[in-house]
Amino acid sequence: MALLERINAAARKKVFSLQEAFILAWNAIRFIFVPPFYRDDVIQQMDSIGVQSLGIVVLTGFFTGMVLALQSAVQMQRFGATTYVGSLVTASMIRELGPVLAGLMVAGRVGSGIAAQIGSMRVTEQIDALNVMGTDPIKKLVTPRLIAALLMLPALTVINDVAGIFGGNVIAKFYLQLPTSLYWATVWDQISNGGFVLRFIPNDFVHGLIKPFVFGGIISLTACHFGLRTTGGTEGVGVSTTRTVVTASILILVTDYFITQALLALLPS
Amino acid sequence: MTDRDDDQDAIQTERVRAAIRDEIQADEDRDDSPPPRDIPVIELRDVWLAFDRPVLEGVSFAARKGETVTVVGESGTGKSTIVKLILRLLVADRGEVFVRGKDIEKVTYEEALKIRQRMGMVFQSSALFDSLTVFENVAYPLREHTNLSDDEIGERVREKLRFVDLDPDEVTQLAPSELSGGMQKRVGIARGLAANPGIMLYDEPTSGLDPLTTGIITNLIMKLQRELHVTSVVVTHDIRSAFRMSSKIALLHDRHIVFFGSPEEMAASDDKYIQTFLGGY
Numbered sequence: 001m002a003l004l005e006r007i008n009a010a011a012r013k014k015v016f017s018l019q020e021a022f023i024l025a026w027n028a029i030r031f032i033f034v035p036p037f038y039r040d041d042v043i044q045q046m047d048s049i050g051v052q053s054l055g056i057v058v059l060t061g062f063f064t065g066m067v068l069a070l071q072s073a074v075q076m077q078r079f080g081a082t083t084y085v086g087s088l089v090t091a092s093m094i095r096e097l098g099p100v101l102a103g104l105m106v107a108g109r110v111g112s113g114i115a116a117q118i119g120s121m122r123v124t125e126q127i128d129a130l131n132v133m134g135t136d137p138i139k140k141l142v143t144p145r146l147i148a149a150l151l152m153l154p155a156l157t158v159i160n161d162v163a164g165i166f167g168g169n170v171i172a173k174f175y176l177q178l179p180t181s182l183y184w185a186t187v188w189d190q191i192s193n194g195g196f197v198l199r200f201i202p203n204d205f206v207h208g209l210i211k212p213f214v215f216g217g218i219i220s221l222t223a224c225h226f227g228l229r230t231t232g233g234t235e236g237v238g239v240s241t242t243r244t245v246v247t248a249s250i251l252i253l254v255t256d257y258f259i260t261q262a263l264l265a266l267l268p269s
Numbered sequence: 270m271t272d273r274d275d276d277q278d279a280i281q282t283e284r285v286r287a288a289i290r291d292e293i294q295a296d297e298d299r300d301d302s303p304p305p306r307d308i309p310v311i312e313l314r315d316v317w318l319a320f321d322r323p324v325l326e327g328v329s330f331a332a333r334k335g336e337t338v339t340v341v342g343e344s345g346t347g348k349s350t351i352v353k354l355i356l357r358l359l360v361a362d363r364g365e366v367f368v369r370g371k372d373i374e375k376v377t378y379e380e381a382l383k384i385r386q387r388m389g390m391v392f393q394s395s396a397l398f399d400s401l402t403v404f405e406n407v408a409y410p411l412r413e414h415t416n417l418s419d420d421e422i423g424e425r426v427r428e429k430l431r432f433v434d435l436d437p438d439e440v441t442q443l444a445p446s447e448l449s450g451g452m453q454k455r456v457g458i459a460r461g462l463a464a465n466p467g468i469m470l471y472d473e474p475t476s477g478l479d480p481l482t483t484g485i486i487t488n489l490i491m492k493l494q495r496e497l498h499v500t501s502v503v504v505t506h507d508i509r510s511a512f513r514m515s516s517k518i519a520l521l522h523d524r525h526i527v528f529f530g531s532p533e534e535m536a537a538s539d540d541k542y543i544q545t546f547l548g549g550y
Binding site for chain 1: 356358382385386388390392393394396397398399409410413414
């Protein structure tokens with residue numbers, strides 16, 4: 001009986017937490033359209049989430065592109081198909097690795113930062129101070145971070161994709177001795193052969209930009225949710241940070257599968 | 270400096286204080302339904318609250334205009350919960366909480382935000398925004414909820430910092446982390462006062478401070494009552510400060526208010542628990 005009660009209590013806690021997360025998400029989205037608008041906070045968060053993540057995203061994209069080209073070249077050499085390495089790197093980067101890697105990197109760097117910052121504000125009563133001064137903390141803290149993440153994740157993903165394709169180009173040129181023009185021709189072939197939406201937007205781009213938009217929402221809302229629920233002083237801040245990175249990463253990977261499944265059904269190549 | 274200069278300064282200071290008092294009064298009069306003058310500014314009526322266990326049972330007390338009511342009690346008895354109820358950061362399971370005659374538990378969330386804008390709060394941890402300077406901290410409620418110009422906000426911030434005996438030229442550009450505990454508390458009071466609220470709430474304002482700084486903060490709370498006629502509710506376990514600054518003291522014990530009266534009445538009480546709590550003070 002005691003075991004059942006414990007299971008019941010734990011399940012109720014999880015359900016309440018999930019309910020809180022949905023209410024937070026709903027309010028954060030609703031407040032995008034309700035004044036006052038904290039434009040300065042949005043710009044500051046765009047800098048923090050986007051500009052300051054540039055280095056890590058470029059580096060990750062570039063080396064992932066190089067590794068992709070290197071691994072695929074080893075396999076393709078057996079079939080004499082190394083000329084298609086640009087096509088493979090492009091498809092992998094734009095459709096999958098670009099959005100997912102940018103998402104995971106931002107979840108680690110920015111998600112943990114947001115959770116730690118809001119968590120510290122919670123345990124030092126700064127969130128209560130906002131409330132007391134008649135400011136809604138969701139409007140002041142969560143909505144600007146949500147808007148910034150929704151805008152910056154797609155931008156970071158594009159930069160990640162470009163860095164990855166350039167990384168592939170380096171391997172193609174110096175390891176496989178492929179002419180640069182040939183590499184870029186296969187890159188374009190891949191983009192144009194994937195089909196177009198509304199005649200001029202490549203399908204691959206749609207795949208590659210819808211995902212980071214969703215990931216931006218997942219990262220910012222997960223981080224704010226755990227940050228606002230922080231209890232237990234500095235130790236609690238550490239717990240919230242870890243939970244944010246783990247939960248956001250898992251959600252990104254799971255959501256990626258379902259978005260891919262949906263996009264493949266809606267936009268077949 | 271001559272005596273004449275001193276007189277001029279004193280006249281000027283009194284003019285500023287009178288202007289603040291007028292502003293507080295005007296703010297109260299602007300209320301849609303201003304309460305009659307004789308009803309309490311803050312009143313708790315038979316308030317019950319429980320989380321995992323009961324915290325408050327049948328708690329009632331009132332603070333009239335210009336009074337400083339101090340809630341004292343042992344640690345963990347739910348003193349801070351009372352402040353959160355007044356701010357409607359928590360909602361009571363039973364009972365009513367009135368602020369300026371309005372049942373704060375029956376207003377909408379948006380109305381509660383507006384009511385809070387007219388109350389100042391000083392937190393146990395000061396709760397200054399560590400990403401902002403001292404100036405920006407004090408200016409925060411003005412930037413959020415008033416249409417004052419930058420010059421007017423600057424002047425108001427300097428005035429509030431001077432009121433809490435801080436030199437604006439020295440502290441405005443400092444980060445909260447660069448201030449001592451006592452200075453952080455004073456900046457917290459200045460921030461709470463920025464919008465000229467008629468009600469100030471303090472959660473353990475002297476906790477963790479040395480006796481000298483405790484005296485300074487207590488004097489400041491008394492100065493607010495004396496010069497600006499602000500109604501205050503102070504939560505503390507510092508009985509010495511409570512006796513100095515309170516119009517009335519509420520003693521919270523075992524989920525109930527076991528005493529509510531003046532410091533003199535408390536000192537004269539022959540109740541065994543009260544005498545034990547006072548510890549021979």
